[in-house]
Amino acid sequence: MSVTQNFNQSYRNNYHIKLESHDNRTLNKTKNGHFKAIHNEKEAGRTTYTWAGTDKFIIDHTEVNPDFAGxxxxxxxxxxxxxxxxxxxxxxxxxxxxxxxVFDKTKDIQDLLF
Structure with a gap:
């Protein structure tokens, strides 16, 4: 099990965060999307990205609701x-x-960098 898989599993078990991913390319031909963390129907945070071609994307912003800090x-x-x-x-x-x-501190995900 990779570090990423292990973290995902323990996080889901402890905090019950439901992640919703949204890719605008299929909805309105724009080049952006987001991953949103939801806890008890409240937005806990959002990471936004912009597509750079068809096989790459740029994570441009991560924001966490202050109620979920730490x-x-x-x-x-x-x-x-x-x-x-x-x-x-x-x-x-x-x-x-x-x-x-996160990428700098997590060696097993650095192969995804471009």
Whole structure:
């Protein structure tokens, strides 16, 4: 089990965050999307991205609701983006300072960088 899979499983068990991913390419031909963390119907956080071609995306912003600060919501959303990239053979450029710090600290996801 990778570090990412292990973290995802323990996080889901402890915090019951439901992640919703949204890719605007299929809805309105724009080049952006987001991963949203929801807890008890309240938005816990959001990570936004912009497509850079068909096989790469740029994480440009991560924001966590102050009510969920210190609960690893931001890291969870970045790792959800990593899982999405792995499942779809995509590469990621983390321009968001928070997302970049997650990539810098997590060696087993750095193969997804472009």
């Amino acid at each position: 609960q690893n919501v931001g890291k969870k959303m970045v790792l959800e983006a990593v899982q999405y990239a792995r499942e779809n053979n995509l590469k990621i450029l983390p321009l968001c300072p928070f997302a970049k710090s």
